[in-house]
Amino acid sequence: MIPLALDIAFAHLRGRKRQTAVSVLGVMLGVGIYIAISGMMQGFHTYFLRQLVESNPHVLITDEVRVPAAQPLQMLHPDAAVAVRRVLPRDPVRGIAAAGSIVPALDRMPGVTAAPMLSGQLILRRSGRDYAVSALGIDPARQGKVTSLAQDMVAGSLAALARETSGIVLGRSLAAKMGVGIGDSVAAVAAGGRESTLRVVGLYFTGLEEQDLLRVYVNLVRQQSMQARPRVVNQIGIRLADISRSIPFAARIEGRFGYKTAPWEETYRRFLDVLALQNWIIYSTLGAILLVAGFGIFNIISTVVLEKGRDIAIMRSIGVASRRIVHIFILEGAVVGLLGMVAGWALGRLLSLALGRVPAPGAADPTQTLMIAQSWWIYGSAGALALLAAVSASSLPARRAARIDPLAVIRGAT
Amino acid sequence: MSATDGTPVLQAQALGRVLPGQVPTILVSDVDAVFAPGSFTVITGPSGSGKSSLLYLLGLLDRPTTGELLLAGQPTGALSDEARAGLRLWHFGFVFQFHFLLPEFTVADNVMLPMREAGRLTAGQMRARARALLGALDMPDLETKRPDQLSGGERQRTAIARALANDPAVVLADEPTGALDTRNGRAVFTILRALARQGRTVITVTHDEALAAMADRRIALLDGRVVADGAASSFLRSAG
Ligand SMILES: Nc1ncnc2c1ncn2[C@@H]1O[C@H](COP(=O)(O)OP(=O)(O)OP(=O)(O)O)[C@@H](O)[C@H]1O
Numbered sequence: 001m002i003p004l005a006l007d008i009a010f011a012h013l014r015g016r017k018r019q020t021a022v023s024v025l026g027v028m029l030g031v032g033i034y035i036a037i038s039g040m041m042q043g044f045h046t047y048f049l050r051q052l053v054e055s056n057p058h059v060l061i062t063d064e065v066r067v068p069a070a071q072p073l074q075m076l077h078p079d080a081a082v083a084v085r086r087v088l089p090r091d092p093v094r095g096i097a098a099a100g101s102i103v104p105a106l107d108r109m110p111g112v113t114a115a116p117m118l119s120g121q122l123i124l125r126r127s128g129r130d131y132a133v134s135a136l137g138i139d140p141a142r143q144g145k146v147t148s149l150a151q152d153m154v155a156g157s158l159a160a161l162a163r164e165t166s167g168i169v170l171g172r173s174l175a176a177k178m179g180v181g182i183g184d185s186v187a188a189v190a191a192g193g194r195e196s197t198l199r200v201v202g203l204y205f206t207g208l209e210e211q212d213l214l215r216v217y218v219n220l221v222r223q224q225s226m227q228a229r230p231r232v233v234n235q236i237g238i239r240l241a242d243i244s245r246s247i248p249f250a251a252r253i254e255g256r257f258g259y260k261t262a263p264w265e266e267t268y269r270r271f272l273d274v275l276a277l278q279n280w281i282i283y284s285t286l287g288a289i290l291l292v293a294g295f296g297i298f299n300i301i302s303t304v305v306l307e308k309g310r311d312i313a314i315m316r317s318i319g320v321a322s323r324r325i326v327h328i329f330i331l332e333g334a335v336v337g338l339l340g341m342v343a344g345w346a347l348g349r350l351l352s353l354a355l356g357r358v359p360a361p362g363a364a365d366p367t368q369t370l371m372i373a374q375s376w377w378i379y380g381s382a383g384a385l386a387l388l389a390a391v392s393a394s395s396l397p398a399r400r401a402a403r404i405d406p407l408a409v410i411r412g413a414t
Numbered sequence: 415m416s417a418t419d420g421t422p423v424l425q426a427q428a429l430g431r432v433l434p435g436q437v438p439t440i441l442v443s444d445v446d447a448v449f450a451p452g453s454f455t456v457i458t459g460p461s462g463s464g465k466s467s468l469l470y471l472l473g474l475l476d477r478p479t480t481g482e483l484l485l486a487g488q489p490t491g492a493l494s495d496e497a498r499a500g501l502r503l504w505h506f507g508f509v510f511q512f513h514f515l516l517p518e519f520t521v522a523d524n525v526m527l528p529m530r531e532a533g534r535l536t537a538g539q540m541r542a543r544a545r546a547l548l549g550a551l552d553m554p555d556l557e558t559k560r561p562d563q564l565s566g567g568e569r570q571r572t573a574i575a576r577a578l579a580n581d582p583a584v585v586l587a588d589e590p591t592g593a594l595d596t597r598n599g600r601a602v603f604t605i606l607r608a609l610a611r612q613g614r615t616v617i618t619v620t621h622d623e624a625l626a627a628m629a630d631r632r633i634a635l636l637d638g639r640v641v642a643d644g645a646a647s648s649f650l651r652s653a654g
């Protein structure tokens with residue numbers, strides 16, 4: 001036999017089928033929209049972050065020193081209360097001096113791939129127009145293992161860059177803007193003032209507009225000579241087999257070699273902050289939708305409490321505990337919440353499948369569709385929020401029901 | 415709660431109930447009475463004389479403002495609301511003028527409600543007990559009917575069956591025949607008298623002189639006070 005409170009709860013809901021259905025519908029919409037929207041949001045974030053993180057090194061060593069070296073006065077009196085103010089770390093403008101030994105050392109670590117780079121500004125000149133870009137001098141073979149550049153190529157290849165010492169790889173959007181294609185040549189001027197001619201050997205596309213427009217790749221040796229910094233490397237990109245290790249790994253590397261070593265979390269902090277803010281906005285909106293669903297439940301339970309005042313009084317008078325009365329109405333809310341949750345899961349799944357067929361705007365591959373994240377976490381949190389809303393919405397009228405004075409009702413009826 | 419030790423089931427000691435307000439209303443005043451197991455008592459009096467109010471005090475539905483109600487010799491004044499609800503569940507059966515059945519539940523489910531709340535019996539035992547109670551009240555085929563499919567007399571008998579669900583020592587009824595015709599009213603009183611013969615303490619309020627004469631004892635109220643208390647047969651037709 002089912003518990004008394006549940007039996008009565010079902011009886012009450014059966015007696016108000018239409019209103020119950022509307023409340024369930026409210027919860028269902030809340031849960032369904034929650035699942036679809038947060039799935040879309042998370043899918044979008046994941047896609048974006050993956051593009052960003054994979055088309056760049058997971059960890060980047062640059063030629064900066066963040067911690068100033070110990071000052072002679074402090075070294076002389078290590079235990080004294082010496083305070084030296086306004087100490088700035090010396091800027092080693094000449095790049096990562098020990099790159100020649102750091103890269104092989106990194107290579108020897110398991111699950112670590114490293115690539116040396118020299119970054120520097122270039123002005124590309126074409127048809128009388130100038131385009132300021134940030135050029136990365138790379139070792140094409142190594143770079144292909146450290147970032148997704150090889151996979152991001154939409155024309156030409158990294159291998160072609162390796163063969164052509166004066167080759168250049170442009171973002172597809174920049175190439176379109178400049179009106180150049182594979183095999184065309186462009187003039188390049190570095191800050192040093194030396195002009196040289198480069199030949200377009202490849203086009204890439206990451207979908208990250210800023211990167212596609214502003215970053216070009218040339219051979220490391222070529223970049224070193226254009227920038228007049230022979231044998232200099234000012235960045236070392238690192239790819240980790242396990243990306244989740246990036247923060248402790250970067251800290252260890254910085255401690256060992258002294259150069260600023262930033263995990264991707266640090267490099268894209270601002271971007272991650274924006275994503276977090278977006279999440280916050282989205283989840284508050286979704287929470288508000290479930291709150292509205294909660295109002296629906298509050299409404300039906302309050303109505304039932306009003307309507308069943310006489311029944312509540314008679315149950316109390318024959319000795320039914322007030323706690324049981326509370327259970328009855330909280331169960332009614334929970335049943336509505338539960339039904340809405342299950343229906344909402346189905347709706348959320350359907351909406352997600354439908355959204356998953358929508359072509360992704362601005363994708364390299366036109367057959368690519370929106371990425372919709374689906375996880376236990378999304379379904380679970382949507383369901384938990386719905387149940388929470390349902391139970392809290394019904395607990396208020398439930399308490400009111402338990403406080404009904406049976407005598408007042410019985411006196412009034414006779 | 416048993417009568418074997420001679421303790422009266424229910425004892426009112428200077429029981430009084432005043433409704434607070436600008437002009438306090440006296441509902442019940444200074445009632446002293448002892449109710450023995452196996453006795454069938456009627457409470458009579460003109461409308462507004464406090465019959466229902468006294469019954470609510472005797473049934474632990476209301477709290478006295480003065481005096482004390484003893485249940486099996488134990489004072490009840492200091493008990494919490496939930497403790498009083500527990501006592502009502504286990505030891506009291508109530509029948510009101512209106513049947514007060516749950517409209518969504520079948521007859522059998524209504525009768526089983528106090529048993530389910532008490533949680534002492536298995537589902538099978540509860541069903542068997544509900545069937546036995548309904549059978550004894552001469553309505554064996556109505557278990558699966560809903561209250562709105564019953565006649566007034568059948569509803570009242572269902573309410574009596576529910577009142578007896580947990581085998582209470584005390585049965586309290588407030589004008590249980592008020593909504594019934596003479597024949598059905600008589601039937602209900604016959605049942606109440608039989609319950610008293612089983613050893614229960616039965617107290618009922620009534621307006622009906624003929625029915626009042628079926629009881630063992632009669633307490634007449636006026637303005638919340640007991641004006642007469644004695645054998646029902648000794649009352650004149652004009653009294654109380
Ligand atoms: N909640 C209340 N507020 C004010 N007065 C009340 C209240 N309840 C009862 N009374 C008054 O108390 C008195 C006793 O009421 P009670 O219901 O006990 O009388 P009764 O003898 O049962 O009457 P009846 O035969 O009409 O049922 C009446 O005068 C009634 O008006």
Ligand SMILES: [Mg+2]
Pocket residue numbers: 414465466467588
């Ligand atoms: Mg009355």
